[in-house]
Amino acid sequence: MGHSSHFETSRDRPKTPWRLEGQQNQAQARRPLFTSAELHALKTGMHCTMYNSMGAHLDEVDGIKGTRFAVWAPNAREVCVISDKNHWKHGEHYLNSSDAGVWSGFVPNMSEGEAYKYSLRGQNGEFFEKSDPYAFYSELRPKTASIVYNLENFPWQDEQWLEKREKTNWHDQPITIYEIHPGSWKRPKDGRQFYTYRELAKELVEYVHQMGYTHIQLMPITEHPFDGSWGYQTTGYYSPTSRFGTPHDLMYFIDYCHQSDIGVLFDWVPGHFPTDGHSLGRFDGTCLYEHADPRKGFHPDWGTYIFNYGRNEVCDFLLSSAHFWIDKYHFDGLRVDAVASMLYLDYSREEGEWLPNSSGGRENLEAIEFLKNANTSLHGAYPGILTIAEESTSWGGVSHPVYNGGLGFNMKWDMGWMNDTLRYMHFDPIYRSHHQGELSFRMIYAFTENFVLPLSHDEVVHGKRSLLSQMPGDMWQQFANLRLLYGYQYTMPGKKLLFMGGELAQWHEWNHDSELDWNLIGNENHDGIRRLVGDLNQLYRTEKSLYETDFTPEGFSWIQCDDSINSVFAFQRKSTDDHEHVIVIGNFTPVPREGYRIGVPKAGFYNEIINSDAKIYGGSNIGNAGGVYSEKINSHGLDYSITLNLPPLGLLIMKPVSAKKEPPQE
Known part of the structure; x- marks a missing residue:
């Protein structure tokens, strides 16, 4: 009996009869979906655009429209696409394997908007279902299926911005970043939980213009199952979260920002991923994306898996993700999360809980090489974009060029400045005379890296209180201290970042389940803070002495x-x-x-x-x-x-x- 006309049998497939739909279609479906060059690139770890081949792509075979699929699962015995078409059961739409461990095939009549998963049979015969690692769109949580989506045909109108970006040396330009969490900046009054990207665009851009910021930094908008992770436990490295709309809605948001002369930065998380069953962990029944040894593959702080940067296909996956957001969505750069956790094998581990590198050291040589390759390829492909490291240690050369021995980032968050400054500001003024060095110390190292001075979301969560509430003294002194803090931040060398709500002088720390305290507008003291932040932004953008020499x-x-x-x-x-x-x-x-x-x-x-x-x-x-x-x-x-x-x-x-x-x- 013949098999499905669009799939060949995989190795070890049970002999199950399938409906024959025509020999001509069957033969056409056997054309290779990957060239030998692409498969070779996948094995070398330097393929930057795997998203053009992997995942789900609308296609046509012999006049029949459908979707072609490709997924990396080298240790699986079988891989099927499951969906409404086969009642979410394994055994109809099989994929074919290659020597590179990529399973691929074409499902006829599967169109845009249809949900799907991969059903994999492991070496021991067990079956499990996974979301597509390269999915372009996903179901709204708590559902976890991927969705077929065509990213093409968006009418971009940001050519002038992209041309200007390509010619800009951001080191000697003003950069003042408004960090936002799209789900809690503002919330609709009609009972919905979130605004869409399109709805946010006009109101947010108008506000950012009013406040004088040059860039918006979105906290991770990659798909994630748990709201409380704020996006930092990513399951969709190519999928913008469906909480705020479709991929084209996100493109509209970025395009609108660019037409309004505002850059948009993407918060990217290549350091770890969650253990949710539908995600990347033990993807084909083995530790594929993560290290098998928990001393290297499990993060004790966050309860997450750590990527195996020594595996070329994993580096391809992450490298392509970095390129994807700039290529397909026109993001202006990446803020890379938790770089310190990637650099050190003993990060947050006690003696005996970590494995040394091949030289017996604590440096994660594979992750270091990955970061260098990522920065080199990104800046080579997209001149004028930014890569900014959240790196909290004294690692040397984070923002130095790779050819000079650095990691290749444009800039690095100055966590030392943030910690020293806030610690100093927390002191009652009567005791500050004993801590003068807390502020002056920063200038000893201020030009060893290209620094961003951050007052980010991390400073106003987990019981730390809002910045205003952290200030000592009576209410008048608290407001005065906060104004002084912002003035000091904007005049010290370095680019600027402030988390949303800081400009409102909120009393309460940030809560991702509710919007900012917009009701504070109209209060004289809070309006004064907001006006000062706006004036500091405008002054910083127009006064050359405050931005041209941030790094010299x-x-x-x-x-x-x-x-x-x-x-x-x-x-x-x-x-x-x-x-x-x-x-x-x-x-x-x-x-x-x-x-x-x-x-x-x-x-x-x-x-x-x-x-x-x-x-x-x-x-x-x-x-x-x-x-x-x-x-x-x-x-x-x-x-x-x-x-x-x-x-x-x-x-x-x-x-x-x-x-x-x-x-x-x-």
């Missing part, structure tokens, strides 16, 4: 960093050509300081362009009446100086204005 030591110099008695800091930021500069002074106590002298490099009038204590920000309005003239009095090793009234828990940004004349001599 020539753009920064201390003026005053050892006045621990008064807890005052002062420094200078300079542009690349040294023609523009600003002076920044921070008073980290609630005591106003009159007549405080600060050295300045030039003569002239110094305009007070930002005063965090201004009334419009909710402050006490202590300042310098718009600015002060310099005097020919040496101070702090500089020939000129200015005398200032320093506001309590306040930050001043002073800029020389050449149009102003010297005051008349008495």
